Amino acid sequence: MKNLTPQQAWAWLQAEREQRVARGEEPPLFVDVRMEIESLYVGRPPGVENIPWYEYPDLTPDPLRFAAAVEQEAGDKDRPILLICRSGKRTLDAGKALESAGFSDVSHVVHGFEGELNEDFKRSSINGWRHDGLPWEQM
Incomplete structure (x- = not known):
């Protein structure tokens, strides 16, 4: 499994999408492994x-x-x-499950959407997708 920072993941996703679509292939599948309520209300x-x-x-x-x-x-x-996922931990187990099931090209976003906890136990202040200013949406 490849470990990509949020910035690397976004750049990779955009480049792969463009290249694969130009070749008539499906773009990468971007999967949020968080519970649906997390994905919808926290943002994604x-x-x-x-x-x-x-x-x-x-x-x-x-x-x-x-x-x-x-x-x-x-x-x-x-x-x-x-x-x-939220912090990049669930995706490690999920990615291993996919590789065990025979998936050949699995990557995950290190630090996830919200990133690690700071000393005040708050996320999105040290690292993560949202912290890095990448595009996201929220219900």
Whole structure:
């Protein structure tokens, strides 16, 4: 699995989209693995597909279900997959599950959407997608 900073991930996503579409291929699949409520209300990058690693109320990952859901959305295990979560931790496990399921090109956003906690236990102040000023939307 490739580790990309938010800036690297955004640049890679844009370049890959352009190149793959020019070749008539599907662009990379950008997957938000957070729970749907997190993705909608906290905010998310534009064009991301929400496929939760786990969901309320169980909060228990099901790697096989997750990989099957990503495969259904991707249509092909060779399609590049970019994963994002809140802080970059859930995507590590989700990415390993995808690689174990046979996905060949998996990357994740280091520090995720909100980044690490600062000394006051607040996010988006040290690093992360939102901190880096990248495009995002919120309900």
